[in-house]
Amino acid sequence: MTTPLLSLQGLTKAYPGVVANDAVSFDIQEGEVHALLGENGAGKSTLVKMIYGLVKPDSGTMLWRGTEFAPSEPRQARATGVAMVFQHFSLFDALDVAENVALGMENPPPMRDLAQRIRDVSETYGLPLDPGRTVGDLSAGERQRVEIIRCLLQDPKLLIMDEPTSVLTPQEVEILFQTLRKLKSEGTSILYISHKLEEIRALCDHATILRLGKNVGSCTPATTSARDMAEMMVGSTLQTPTRSAAPDGSTLLKVTNLSAQSGKAFGTALKEISFAVKSGEILGLGGVAGNGQDELLAALSGELLTNADTIQIRGEAVGNLGPSQRRGIGVLAAPEERLGHAAAPNMSLIENALLTGAIRQGLTRNGFVNWRTTKAFAEDIITQFDVRTPGSDRAARALSGGNLQKFVIGREVLQAPDVLVVNQPTWGVDAAAAAAIRQSLMNLAAKGAAIVVISQDLDELMEISDRFGALNEGRLSAIRPTTGLTIEDIGLMMGGAHDMEAPGPVAEEATA
Amino acid sequence: MIRLEKRPQPSRAWSLLTPLVAVIITMFAGGLLFAALGKNPFEAIRVIFYDPLFGEFAFYYRPQLLVKGGPLILIAIGLSLGFRAGIWNIGAEGQYIMGAICGAGAGLAFYPTESVLIFPLMVIAGALGGWAWAMIPAVLKVKFGTNEILVSLMLVYVAEQMxxxxxxxxxxxxxxxxxxxxxxxxxxxxxxNSELIAGTGMHWGVVAAFIAVILSYVLLNKHILGYNIRLTGEAPRAARFGGVNPTRLILFCLGISGMLAGLAGLFEVSGPAGQISIDFNVGYGFTAIIVAFLGRLHPVGILLAGLLMALTYIGGEIAQGTLSLPAAAIQVFQGMLLFFLLALDVLTNFRIRLAAKGAAA
Incomplete structure (x- = not known):
């Protein structure tokens, strides 16, 4: 066997109270796409941070083509040939593509040369991108291309991609896969982190599975079923979410001609959105990020006030009521951004339980907080939603993304809402936790709640929603029953093709 | 190489320890300053920190600790509520002056009638005066989105002319x-507003300061309003999501800080100062900003910080007298305290890593 490109040998990294990586060893061969699979908190991020020089291992070694490799900082890792596309983009909205790329380079060439090189790379790899456009106006898929091109300009030998498809439309995923396959054919190795098992099966040559910081096995994804991989990852049999009854309840939430300006710069205004959700029903709203999802959630949660009549709960006009009043009548929401929006990063989980639970859980009396019941509520969320944390007194920011997500969703679900609006409920959450979250949403619907799930994960929406619609530039497509929808139909809906319009040219625009 | 590594959890130990370390570093840097001015640094530090408490004339200076600490604590408690929520009232000095003018005016209007109702009436007038002065930046901010830092600061100079x-x-x-x-x-x-217990410096303003400390502690730790204040400062978007009304919070925080500053002015003018005069204000409103931060915006911390600051005031005055240190040197010394405190603040959320070769361990 030839010398692997990168060989990890017994990498161990412990943080106070938790061993993030426990003697992890595996090899990445030249020119292979290697998948790294694992639940939240399994140590995937820590592992790639060690490879990228952001974290130093406590023990263990890495060999790069047979010689020792111990990057002390990302710059050194980049010089060796490691590049990384992070899950969270680090781009400046107000700058253009070329300027953003230049900011990430050690020695950026003059702007004009750089623009030309960006054009060259984007053509070679089939990643259409205009270097002169302002990043704030780009879609999530295009932003990711900026990050990828920034990496490709360094001519990497190993490209690390952390959950790259979570923000892409199916068409954009296909473009990305073509790019990655082309890179692979040119000899670049790719370390691909994802929890979408079908993608891994379609793309990756080998998979290494981490569980609780340990390497628990490897497999060839093409010949292993997604279910088997998921079970290796979780270490137990996976429950597929199940629905019980079909909805036939009365209309709980009705939105009529909702138009609203976004409160923030580079936001998307909502334009004439109308839909209704019945008791027991789950409405799935897809669409590429930045097409009005945040604004729609804000309008439904009461953060963005509108005319009273545009939003009705059980026929009662509530568009002008704030978040607290809406909670009072049973409308709850869980925003996408966990830190800073759904939860206060520096506050404890107990204090964060109070954030939305104060009214419905009766956590205050005459304005005085009953910290004991608040703590009990927080601990209830932690146990029922399997939030992994040393205690309820921990700051929200100390939790991993997936664990905090479980906490945020659990906090709303446990308050037994009549109407629940969630944005990206399983974003960055591992398969087992995602299944648990979806199951809890379905159970809630089965008990008669009306649920709106805004998500960019189409598989998720297909799995749990009864009807589907897509947001595009602040408008909502026609809403159609989920059964019988094909991926192509959905792609067209997301691209903004409405029933009355000719689908052809719009579809091209969607993939451009 | 030195690098900072973010702590997963803010360090409680450091958040308690930094004020102490800041005081020690200030003593050291202040000592250098005094040495550069040609004074014996050890003597200067002793005169500032030791003599007021245990020196020959301590019987005279000790009551001054409460007289000077009272208004500082009262104002700083009010400011800390706003600061916690990210609402920056820098104009407490102006509100202090307006409280004094309104309170004294209400009392003098009845001169020479004697009645037990007059002093309570003055207290109310003083509180309202400070409150009204703080409502100007509050309403402008709420209605027109003006910056409360600038408006409240500018109004100090208007109040001084007044x-x-x-x-x-x-x-x-x-x-x-x-x-x-x-x-x-x-x-x-x-x-x-006479001394309540002879020889202690205790007057109604000091009592009010202690009550403010207790109420503020209860508010911040037990009441949903205090929670909303902390939440708004920590994560404004989460606060809006949680249902906090930012307008109401701005009016409340600026109002309460103005009211407490006004009260401090009233207690000062009716007690230790005695009269409205051109040089009535001595900068308590500004020093209280330092006190609020030195006390970590925590009520008990502010109580201790207020007393410490009062000590440097008294000690500074003695040093001016006996060592003929310039007043500016004392102000620089007090400024250093805030500077070092803010600089050390970073240790609460970050840990320092000394890395030779290789990166963060």
Whole structure:
């Protein structure tokens, strides 16, 4: 066997109270796409941070083509040939593509040369991108291309991609896969982190599975079923979410001609959105990020006030009521951004339980907080939603993304809402936790709640929603029953093709 | 190489320890400053920190600790509520002046009638004066989105002109032989905020400060309003999501800080100062900002910080007298305290890593 490109040998990294990586060893061969699979908190991020020089291992070694490799900082890792596309983009909205790329380079060439090189790379790899456009106006898929091109300009030998498809439309995923396959054919190795098992099966040559910081096995994804991989990852049999009854309840939430300006710069205004959700029903709203999802959630949660009549709960006009009043009548929401929006990063989980639970859980009396019941509520969320944390007194920011997500969703679900609006409920959450979250949403619907799930994960929406619609530039497509929808139909809906319009040219625009 | 590594959890130990370390570093840097001015640094530090408490004339200086600490604590408690929520009232000095003018004015209006109702009335007038002055930046911010830092600060200078006008005009003592300044309230029994326990410096303003400390502690730790204040400061978007009304919070925080500053002004003018005069204000409103941060915006911390700051005031005055240190040097010394505190603040959320070769371990 030839010398692997990168060989990890017994990498161990412990943080106070938790061993993030426990003697992890595996090899990445030249020119292979290697998948790294694992639940939240399994140590995937820590592992790639060690490879990228952001974290130093406590023990263990890495060999790069047979010689020792111990990057002390990302710059050194980049010089060796490691590049990384992070899950969270680090781009400046107000700058253009070329300027953003230049900011990430050690020695950026003059702007004009750089623009030309960006054009060259984007053509070679089939990643259409205009270097002169302002990043704030780009879609999530295009932003990711900026990050990828920034990496490709360094001519990497190993490209690390952390959950790259979570923000892409199916068409954009296909473009990305073509790019990655082309890179692979040119000899670049790719370390691909994802929890979408079908993608891994379609793309990756080998998979290494981490569980609780340990390497628990490897497999060839093409010949292993997604279910088997998921079970290796979780270490137990996976429950597929199940629905019980079909909805036939009365209309709980009705939105009529909702138009609203976004409160923030580079936001998307909502334009004439109308839909209704019945008791027991789950409405799935897809669409590429930045097409009005945040604004729609804000309008439904009461953060963005509108005319009273545009939003009705059980026929009662509530568009002008704030978040607290809406909670009072049973409308709850869980925003996408966990830190800073759904939860206060520096506050404890107990204090964060109070954030939305104060009214419905009766956590205050005459304005005085009953910290004991608040703590009990927080601990209830932690146990029922399997939030992994040393205690309820921990700051929200100390939790991993997936664990905090479980906490945020659990906090709303446990308050037994009549109407629940969630944005990206399983974003960055591992398969087992995602299944648990979806199951809890379905159970809630089965008990008669009306649920709106805004998500960019189409598989998720297909799995749990009864009807589907897509947001595009602040408008909502026609809403159609989920059964019988094909991926192509959905792609067209997301691209903004409405029933009355000719689908052809719009579809091209969607993939451009 | 030195690098900072973010702590997963803010360090409780450091958040308690930094004020102490800041005081020690200030003593050291201040010592260098005094040495550069040609004074013996050890003697200067002793005069500032030791003599007021245990020196020869400590019996005179000790009561001053409460007299000077009281208004600082009272104002700083009010400011800390706003600061916690990210609402920056920098104009407490102006609200302090307006509280004093309104309170003294209310009392003097009844001169020479004696009644037990006069002093409570003055307290209310003082509180309202400070509150109203703080409502100006509050309403402008809410209605037009102006910056409360600038507006509240500018209003300090307006209030100072108002003070001058009052001492020369409306409130001037008619029996004062033409000297500027109002009647001395120390000579008007119903309006005099006298020492409650002789020889301690304890007056109603100090009592009010202690009550403010307790109420603020309860508010921040037990009440949903205090929670909303902390939440807004920590994560404004989460606060809006949680249902906090930012407008109401701005009005509340600026209002309460103005009210407490106004009260401090009233207690000062009716007690230790005695009269409205052109140089009535001595910077308590600004020093209280330092006190609030030195006390980590925590009520108990502010209590201790207020006393420490009062100590440097008293010690500074002694040093000016006995060592002929310039007043500016004392102000620089107090400024250093805030500077080092803010600089050390970073240790609460970050840990310092000394890395030779290789990166963060």
């Amino acid at each position: 003070l001058a006008s009052m001492s020369l005009g409306l409130l001037k003592n008619p029996e004062g032989f033409g000297f500027p300044g109002s009647r001395n309230l120390q000579g008007y029994e119903s309006a005099f």
